[in-house]
Structures are given as structure tokens and as C-alpha cells.
Amino acid sequence: MIDTAPAVRKAPGRKAPSGRARRPRRRRTGRRHGPYLLIAPTVVVIAVLMFWPVVQLGIMSFQKVGNRQLRGEPAENVGTANFEAILGDPFFWQTLRQTVLFAIVAVSATLVLGTLTGLLLNRLGRRMSRFVAGGVMVAWATPPVTAAIIFSWLFGTTGGLVNWFLDLLPDALVGGGWSDFNWFASPLPTYTVLTVCVVWQSCPFVAVSVLAGLKSLPGELYEAARVDGAGPWRAFWKITFPLLKPIFMVLVVMSVIWDFKVFTQLFIMAGMANRDAFNLSLYAYSEAFGSLNPKLGMGSAIALVLTAILLVVTAVYVRVMVRQGETE
Amino acid sequence: MKGLRKIALNAAGLLVFAIAVFPVLWMVSTAFKPNTEIFSTTPKPLPAHPTLEHFDLVLNGGIAEVPFWAYLRNSALLALGTVLVSSLLALLAATAVARFRFRFRTTFLIMLLVVQMVPIEALVIPLFLDLKRLNMLDSLAGLLVVYIAFAVPFAIWMLRGFVAAVPRDLEDAAAIDGAGPVRTFFTVLLPLVAPGLVATSIFSFITAWNEFIFAFTFLDDQDKYTLPIMLQFFFGRSGNAWGPIMAASTLLTLPVIAFFLLVQRRMVAGLTAGAVKG
Numbered sequence: 001m002i003d004t005a006p007a008v009r010k011a012p013g014r015k016a017p018s019g020r021a022r023r024p025r026r027r028r029t030g031r032r033h034g035p036y037l038l039i040a041p042t043v044v045v046i047a048v049l050m051f052w053p054v055v056q057l058g059i060m061s062f063q064k065v066g067n068r069q070l071r072g073e074p075a076e077n078v079g080t081a082n083f084e085a086i087l088g089d090p091f092f093w094q095t096l097r098q099t100v101l102f103a104i105v106a107v108s109a110t111l112v113l114g115t116l117t118g119l120l121l122n123r124l125g126r127r128m129s130r131f132v133a134g135g136v137m138v139a140w141a142t143p144p145v146t147a148a149i150i151f152s153w154l155f156g157t158t159g160g161l162v163n164w165f166l167d168l169l170p171d172a173l174v175g176g177g178w179s180d181f182n183w184f185a186s187p188l189p190t191y192t193v194l195t196v197c198v199v200w201q202s203c204p205f206v207a208v209s210v211l212a213g214l215k216s217l218p219g220e221l222y223e224a225a226r227v228d229g230a231g232p233w234r235a236f237w238k239i240t241f242p243l244l245k246p247i248f249m250v251l252v253v254m255s256v257i258w259d260f261k262v263f264t265q266l267f268i269m270a271g272m273a274n275r276d277a278f279n280l281s282l283y284a285y286s287e288a289f290g291s292l293n294p295k296l297g298m299g300s301a302i303a304l305v306l307t308a309i310l311l312v313v314t315a316v317y318v319r320v321m322v323r324q325g326e327t328e
Numbered sequence: 329m330k331g332l333r334k335i336a337l338n339a340a341g342l343l344v345f346a347i348a349v350f351p352v353l354w355m356v357s358t359a360f361k362p363n364t365e366i367f368s369t370t371p372k373p374l375p376a377h378p379t380l381e382h383f384d385l386v387l388n389g390g391i392a393e394v395p396f397w398a399y400l401r402n403s404a405l406l407a408l409g410t411v412l413v414s415s416l417l418a419l420l421a422a423t424a425v426a427r428f429r430f431r432f433r434t435t436f437l438i439m440l441l442v443v444q445m446v447p448i449e450a451l452v453i454p455l456f457l458d459l460k461r462l463n464m465l466d467s468l469a470g471l472l473v474v475y476i477a478f479a480v481p482f483a484i485w486m487l488r489g490f491v492a493a494v495p496r497d498l499e500d501a502a503a504i505d506g507a508g509p510v511r512t513f514f515t516v517l518l519p520l521v522a523p524g525l526v527a528t529s530i531f532s533f534i535t536a537w538n539e540f541i542f543a544f545t546f547l548d549d550q551d552k553y554t555l556p557i558m559l560q561f562f563f564g565r566s567g568n569a570w571g572p573i574m575a576a577s578t579l580l581t582l583p584v585i586a587f588f589l590l591v592q593r594r595m596v597a598g599l600t601a602g603a604v605k606g
Contacts, residue, residue, distance in 0.1 A: 034424070034428060034509075035424040035425075035427075035428035035430040035433070036424075036430065038420040038421055038423055038424035038428075039420070039421045039424045039425070039436055041417050041420065041421075042417050042418075042420070042421040042480055042484065043436070045417065045476060045477050045480060046439065046443055046477060046480070046481065048477075049455070049473065049474060049476075049477035050443050050446060050451065050477055052454075053451045053454035053455050053458070054446065054450075054451065054454075056454035056457070056458070057450060057451070057453065057454050060453070060454065060457075065457075070460070117344055120337065120340055120341060120344060121341075123337055124337060124338065124341050125338075128338055128341050129341075131341075131345065132341045132342075132344055132345045132348075134589060135344070135345035135346075135348045135349045136344065136345070136348045137585075137588055137589055138348055138349050138352050138585055138588075138589075139348045139349070139351075139352075140588065141534070141581075141584050141585045141587075141588030141589070142351075142352060142581055142584070142585065143534075143537070143538040143556060143580060143581060143584055144538060144540065145538070145540050145556040145559055145560060145580070146355070146559070146577045146580055146581045147351070149559065149563055149573060149577055150351045150352070150354065150355045150574075150577065151351065152563075153354075153355075153358065153570055153573070153574065154351060154354065156570070158367055158568065159366055159367040159368070159371065159570065161354065161371055164369070164370075164371055200347075200348075200351065204348070257445050257447075260447075261447040261449050261450075263449045263540075263541055264540040264541060267540075267541075268560060268563065271564070281447065281449040281450070284449070284450065284453070285449065285452065285541070288452075288453045288456075289456075289545060296453055296456075296457065299453050300453050300454070303447075303449070303450035303453060304450070306447055306449075306450055307446065307447055307450045310445060310446075310447050311442075311445075313445070314441075314442055314445040314446075317441065317445060318438055318441050318442060321441055322438070326437075326441075327434050327437040327438055327441070
């Protein structure tokens with residue numbers, strides 16, 4: 001891709017859609033090679049550090065890569081043995097189920113709460129809106145490691161605020177004995193905390209994107225809807241949602257991708273020893289690095305499954321973006 | 329009726345604000361509480377007797393043998409390196425896509441989109457082996473290269489809007505006045521894109537500053553740990569020392585929040601500029 005000059009020469013008939021780029025200029029060679037030279041470093045970096053590793057991941061998923069290979073011996077081809085092993089293992093399906101369920105719950109919660117926050121920000125006065133948006137940004141800005149640790153503390157056993165609060169509530173409502181409840185002992189409570197943590201962090205992005213979209217909508221539409229007697233619920237589904245559908249599409253896809261591969265937060269909360277709480281990315285990681293007998297080939301196979309699922313989602317995303325003219 | 333509604337809206341706004349900032353406030357508040365208050369059976373929102381003991385412990389190496397400053401230095405070096413290199417690459421590429429029509433332009437843009445969606449968690453295995461082969465494991469340089477690759481695609485995506493917003497006539501005028509392309513770039517384009525560059529830089533900074541899985545996997549030597557790794561290490565080893573853990577978390581988090589609030593509006597504009605153009 002670096003020597004792209006011939007490709008340009010071969011296409012003399014290609015007309016630039018905008019006339020501007022064709023303006024007469026004195027720097028002819030600059031114009032011809034210019035853009036390629038400008039993107040060349042980026043292309044090299046991405047090819048070497050992102051595309052090539054994906055290829056390697058594909059190759060390694062058909063190999064046995066363990067301690068011996070780490071010492072320099074060549075990798076052993078094992079055909080589809082890695083895939084047979086994981087697909088035949090109920091544990092893989094358990095992690096996949098947990099990954100998917102978590103993504104569904106977290107994405108739904110993020111979008112609903114984020115959209116409500118966006119709508120609210122749009123209705124508030126200017127100063128108040130800025131103030132609240134600033135606060136919401138704090139959640140977004142918090143590093144994932146810190147967020148996971150803060151929520152571990154909030155849901156902790158000794159001195160944890162949530163258990164203290166649940167204990168204060170009437171036992172008839174929430175049951176008793178919360179003060180010693182360990183949220184990280186089994187998968188469901190762990191994922192509950194994880195969901196709260198991830199939703200807390202990802203709502204702001206949705207809220208702010210929805211707000212930006214709402215600001216671009218003409219106010220007359222709502223005026224007309226109100227005159228016609230439509231309530232806020234109807235106005236949202238008949239006006240806001242259809243007009244902002246492209247934004248919602250992008251937000252859904254991005255949230256699915258982010259929540260599908262969530263790693264850091266779960267790693268901090270569950271750790272590598274708590275296998276029952278694994279999702280796909282933690283499972284892949286633990287196979288590859290989790291023990292003294294690393295199975296990097298097996299880890300690659302799991303990671304490849306994860307990548308393949310996300311590539312399908314990405315394909316939807318790219319289609320939406322191209323349709324919206326984002327790549328023009 | 330109208331006044332009532334306004335009150336309800338503002339109350340909802342305040343509630344959202346409180347939910348959003350509460351966990352962070354609780355972190356800071358815990359960091360300043362003496363242990364007796366941290367483990368009290370009746371937690372209070374603010375420390376009754378604020379103390380700096382936890383910060384003192386963190387800053388002077390009481391929690392992970394190595395003083396905090398060493399980790400801070402590693403994190404800062406990585407973040408600054410990522411910012412410098414990725415901004416430069418992004419500026420060049422963003423100029424290309426915003427200013428030129430060329431073959432593979434659309435391919436390039438689609439590639440940027442796809443690359444942002446690749447689960448980097450999956451790439452940690454091959455990159456680990458690659459860096460091992462190159463003897464670059466357990467070095468900040470190896471991490472830096474990886475961080476640059478992660479930061480560049482988004483930086484280009486964001487920056488191209490800023491470059492496109494600079495009126496072309498300005499550059500043409502400079503060219504007519506006899507300025508070469510390099511000079512035009514530095515005297516016309518760069519100053520005008522500078523605000524966008526700041527916003528993109530801060531985003532790259534945060535990418536590197538917050539990164540966890542690669543640093544955790546690649547770094548072995550405790551002297552080379554970055555702040556998130558130090559925090560995790562300490563959390564894993566002494567999970568109940570919430571005072572020092574929250575003090576360390578505060579020190580890791582506050583710079584990011586400060587930066588983030590600084591550029592939030594521009595960043596959001598860059599993120600959603602295209603999505604709303606209709």
C-alpha cells in the first residue's frame with residue numbers, strides 16, 4: 001500500500017466527486033503521492049499491530065502453543081482440535097451464555113437509561129443542563145479499573161454501603177442478613193454488580209449522543225405534534241425515534257461491541273480464580289495466560305470465536321455508517 | 329402547573345447528577361477517612377476527621393514497595409508518548425482524508441471503522457508472542473507501540489472533522505502568496521486545527537492512561553508497572569485496605585476526569601458530528 005503511485009496512474013479517468021480537489025495546483029507530484037504518503041505511517045502501524053495479529057490469531061487457533069513453544073520450539077499443528085475441544089465443552093457454552101445475557105441486559109439498560117438522560121438534558125434549562133451533563137461526564141471519564149474497584153467497595157462485605165443500605169430497608173421488602181452478603185461469591189450477584197458498574201459508565205455516552213441528536217431536530221415538529229394532541233410518549237416514538245434512528249443504530253452496535261468484550265471490570269471483580277463467572281474474553285485470557293501451563297492456541301481459538309461474533313456486529317455498524325455517508 | 333413541571337425536571341436532573349458523581353465522591357471521601365470511619369457500621373457521606381494517612385502511605389511506597397511516583401512516571405511517559413506519536417500520525421492521515429480525494433480513501437475510512445471495533449482483548453495473545461520474539465516484553469517501549477496503534481484510528485476519525493472545517497481558501501491564499509505545502513501546513517492549517525488536536529490528544533492520553541489488559545500481561549518487573557496495574561496488584565493483595573486503595577484510585581482518576589471535563593464538548597462534537605448531519 002506504500003507504493004500506490006501506479007494505482008493512481010492507472011486510473012486517469014476517475015473523477016473526484018468534489019471539484020475542489022481538482023483545482024489547478026502547482027504541486028503536481030505532491031497531489032499525486034501526497035495523500036498516500038500521509039496515510040502510509042498509519043496504514044503500516046495498523047497493518048502490523050492490528051491486522052497481522054488477527055491473522056496470527058487465526059493461525060494459532062489451529063495450533064498447539066504452550067510452554068515448549070514459548071521456549072522457541074515451532075508450533076504444532078493440531079487441525080481443528082482446539083475448536084472441537086471448546087465446542088464440546090459445556091463450560092464454553094456457559095461462558096458464551098453469560099457473555100450474551102450480560103450484553104443483552106447491559107445494552108438494554110444502557111440505552112433506556114442513557115436515552116432518558118439525554119431527553120432530560122434536552123428539557124432542562126441551559127445552565128442546569130450543562131451542570132448535569134458535567135456530572136454525567138464524571139462517570140464516563142472514570143477509568144475502568146477504578147470504576148470496578150469503587151463498585152467492589154460499594155458492594156463490599158465489611159463497610160460496604162450497599163449491604164448497609166439493604167440492611168436498613170425493611171426485611172419484608174428485601175429480606176434480611178445483608179450485612180455479610182458476599183456479592184462476588186457466585187456468578188449472578190457478580191454480574192449484577194458488573195451490570196450496574198458498566199451501565200453507570202456507558203450511559204453518559206448514550207445520553208450525550210442522544211442530546212446532540214435532539215439538538216439537531218427542528219422544534220416545529222414537536223409543536224405540531226402537541227397541537228395535534230400527542231403526548232410525550234407518542235411524540236418520542238413518532239418523531240424523535242424515527243429521526244434519530246441512525247444514531248440509535250450506531251449506539252446499539254457500539255454498546256453491543258463494548259459490552260460483549262468487557263474484560264477489565266470483570267477481571268477485577270471476579271478475578272481469574274472464579275471460573276464460574278467467566279465471560280468469553282476472560283475465558284480466552286485465562287486459557288492463554290491463567291496457569292503455569294499456558295494454552296495459547298486454545299485461548300486463540302476462543303478469542304477467534306469472540307472476534308468472529310463481533311465482526312458480524314461490526315459489519316452491521318459499517319453498513320450503517322456507509323449509508324449515512326460517514327465514509328464520504 | 330408549568331412551574332411544578334419545571335421543579336420536577338430540575339429535581340430529576342439533580343438526581344441524575346447525584347447518581348453519576350456519587351461513586352466517585354464516595355471514593356474520594358473514603359480516601360480521606362480514618363480506618364475507624366471506613367469500617368463503621370453507620371457510614372457517613374463525609375469524613376468526620378479527615379486524614380491524609382492513606383495518601384501518605386500510597387505516595388511513599390507503603391502499599392506496593394515502590395513509591396507511587398515511579399508508577400506515575402511510567403504511566404505519564406506512556407501517555408505522553410502515545411499522544412505525541414498518535415497525534416502526529418492522525419494529523420497526517422486526517423489531512424489526507426479531509427483534503428484529498430484518492431483511490432482507497434473509502435477503503436481507508438472503512439478500515440478505520442473496522443479496526444476500532446476489533447476486540448483488543450483478543451489481540452493480546454498474538455501481540456504477547458510477537459513482542460516476546462522481539463524481546464520487547466516487559467518494556468514500556470513495547471507497550472507504547474501497541475497503545476499508538478489503538479489510539480490512532482479514533483484520533484483520525486475525530487480529527488478529520490476538524491481539518492475539514494478549516495476553509496480551504498485559506499490554504500489556497502497561502503499557496504498563492506508563495507508558501508509551499510509544508511509551510512502552509514504549519515502556518516495555516518496547524519494553528520486552526522490546534523483546538524481539535526488538543527481534544528484528540530486528550531482522548532489518546534486517556535486511552536493510554538487507563539489501559540489495563542496489555543500492561544497487565546506484558547509487564548513483569550514491578551518497577552515498570554503503570555498506575556492501573558499497581559492499583560490492581562494492590563487490590564488483589566490487600567483487598568480490604570480500602571483507605572489506601574481509594575487514595576490510590578483517587579490519584580489515578582482525578583487527572584482523567586479533569587482532562588475529560590476540559591474537552592468534553594469538543595469530543596462529543598467530534599464523535600457525533602457526522603451522525604447527526606442527517
